Amino acid sequence: MIYLDHAATTMIEPQVLTAMKPYMRERFGNASTYYEVGAESRKAVEYARKEIADSLDADPEEIFFTSGGTESDNWALKGTMEAYKNKGRHLIVSSFEHHAIGNTCEYLKKQGYQVTYVSVDRQGKIRLDELERAIRPDTVMISIMCANNEIGTIQDMREIGCIAKRNHVLFHTDAVQAYGQIPIDVKNWNISLLSASSHKFYGPKGCGFLYIKKGVRTMSMIQGGSQERGFRAGTENVPGIVGMAYAAKLSYECMDEVGKRERMLRDWLARRLCEELPGARAIGSMTDRLPGNLNMYFPGIEATNLVLLLDEVGICVSAGSACTSRDTTVSHVLRAIGLTDRQASSCIRITLGRHTTFQELNIALQEIIRLVKMLQKG
Numbered sequence: 293m294i295y296l297d298h299a300a301t302t303m304i305e306p307q308v309l310t311a312m313k314p315y316m317r318e319r320f321g322n323a324s325t326y327y328e329v330g331a332e333s334r335k336a337v338e339y340a341r342k343e344i345a346d347s348l349d350a351d352p353e354e355i356f357f358t359s360g361g362t363e364s365d366n367w368a369l370k371g372t373m374e375a376y377k378n379k380g381r382h383l384i385v386s387s388f389e390h391h392a393i394g395n396t397c398e399y400l401k402k403q404g405y406q407v408t409y410v411s412v413d414r415q416g417k418i419r420l421d422e423l424e425r426a427i428r429p430d431t432v433m434i435s436i437m438c439a440n441n442e443i444g445t446i447q448d449m450r451e452i453g454c455i456a457k458r459n460h461v462l463f464h465t466d467a468v469q470a471y472g473q474i475p476i477d478v479k480n481w482n483i484s485l486l487s488a489s490s491h492k493f494y495g496p497k498g499c500g501f502l503y504i505k506k507g508v509r510t511m512s513m514i515q516g517g518s519q520e521r522g523f524r525a526g527t528e529n530v531p532g533i534v535g536m537a538y539a540a541k542l543s544y545e546c547m548d549e550v551g552k553r554e555r556m557l558r559d560w561l562a563r564r565l566c567e568e569l570p571g572a573r574a575i576g577s578m579t580d581r582l583p584g585n586l587n588m589y590f591p592g593i594e595a596t597n598l599v600l601l602l603d604e605v606g607i608c609v610s611a612g613s614a615c616t617s618r619d620t621t622v623s624h625v626l627r628a629i630g631l632t633d634r635q636a637s638s639c640i641r642i643t644l645g646r647h648t649t650f651q652e653l654n655i656a657l658q659e660i661i662r663l664v665k666m667l668q669k670g
């Protein structure tokens with residue numbers, strides 16, 4: 293198998309799995325108990341919290357463990373809007389957020405909140421003037437994803453943070469695709485809340501975290517025990533938390549080197565595809581972009597057919613994001629950057645990972661060329 297869908301999920305690193313295993317058998321204790329086997333779990337959870345906090349130059353008290361990106365996004369939006377409802381009920385998001393944000397906004401609207409959607413340009417960059425103009429006296433928060441899951445565009449985080457600070461509104465970022473791939477500076481970017489998910493950076497599935505800056509108010513989304521300082525009840529997923537923290541550490545250690553390699557391989561693939569296939573082009577900014585992300589448009593083909601044919605020869609890519617690839621609606625991300633529905637349904641997402649080799653990419657290149665030509669002939 294040639295796996296080129298790392299934006300959907302990544303395979304857990306063997307060392308991460310090894311670090312997790314003891315917490316499933318011999319150190320299985322509940323982190324809320326006082327005897328030794330429980331205390332060991334508590335120690336591991338707090339060590340992991342410190343490691344994650346260090347990766348963001350944050351305080352351990354600012355890190356809250358969750359079940360993943362979707363939960364972190366839901367908590368960030370619902371919990372914070374609720375906590376500040378006396379200030380206002382207005383929220384600003386971009387028009388191409390992940391459904392974890394988009395559908396949470398739909399829910400909030402049904403609860404009486406107002407949401408403004410800020411548009412993005414053809415490169416996938418937020419229009420900053422439009423963002424600032426959208427802020428009203430009752431605006432509580434801006435939520436803008438750090439990097440897009442379909443086209444990999446990285447936003448001008450520092451500028452967005454300055455706009456939030458200048459206008460006294462909170463700034464949440466969905467960093468599920470960005471954390472572990474690119475450096476993140478919560479202080480310099482003025483971030484109030486940040487969501488991340490372990491399975492996107494070679495950690496286990498079902499684990500994530502929400503960074504909440506000290507002083508930012510929030511409400512608990514899950515009622516029950518007093519775990520996570522009463523904000524997120526439920527027995528801690530100790531193996532998951534241990535694995536996530538270890539995976540984060542590994543990602544930060546190799547970030548520069550992996551980023552350089554992925555960027556070089558990605559640009560090579562884009563260039564070769566454009567040389568070989570008339571009309572083919574890369575979608576979105578090629579500079580402010582996650583290193584491993586490539587989204588390619590091939591005129592006259594149906595991307596879902598190409599994905600299925602590639603699967604038959606053992607190559608995994610996707611048409612749209614993983615969460616939408618099973619439905620047939622046109623990508624709201626590609627629409628948001630100005631593609632027609634016809635163009636949007638002719639795009640595939642290829643996402644490289646830290647173990648992707650040149651040999652694998654070369655095979656993928658040949659197969660994509662062959663299959664696109666075949667589909668274009670009809």
Ligand code: PLP
Nearest residue numbers: 360361362390392441468469489
């Ligand atoms: N936000 C973004 C940008 C994502 O890409 C994803 C997953 O693809 C999520 C949120 C949801 O994360 P999780 O799968 O951990 O629930």
